[in-house]
Amino acid sequence: xxxxxxxxxxxxxxxxxxxxxxxxxxxxxxxxxxxxxxxxxxxxxxxxxxxxxxxxxxxxxxxxxxxxxxxxxxxxxxxxxxxxxxx
Ligand code: FES
Numbered sequence: 409x410x411x412x413x414x415x416x417x418x419x420x421x422x423x424x425x426x427x428x429x430x431x432x433x434x435x436x437x438x439x440x441x442x443x444x445x446x447x448x449x450x451x452x453x454x455x456x457x458x459x460x461x462x463x464x465x466x467x468x469x470x471x472x473x474x475x476x477x478x479x480x481x482x483x484x485x486x487x488x489x490x491x492x493x494x495x
Pocket of ligand 1: 483
């Protein structure tokens with residue numbers, strides 16, 4: 409599990425194994441637009457302000473993934489204990 413913090417509200421949510429960031433945020437009324445939910449389309453691409461994502465998308469280039477300043481919360485996770493998202 410890892411935590412995500414929403415920058416605008418300061419709220420932090422725990423993402424357990426087996427659930428996606430998008431799913432957990434939706435449970436709490438934070439809606440991220442999605443389409444493919446498989447890391448292909450880029451619709452859900454979200455800026456990461458702090459922390460290190462674990463990318464599982466096919467949308468970004470290797471260079472974009474390595475910058476670690478955005479990720480696809482429909483399928484990607486975190487290497488760090490916390491991600492701060494620009495939402
Ligand atoms: Fe398509 Fe996340 S919804 S990449």
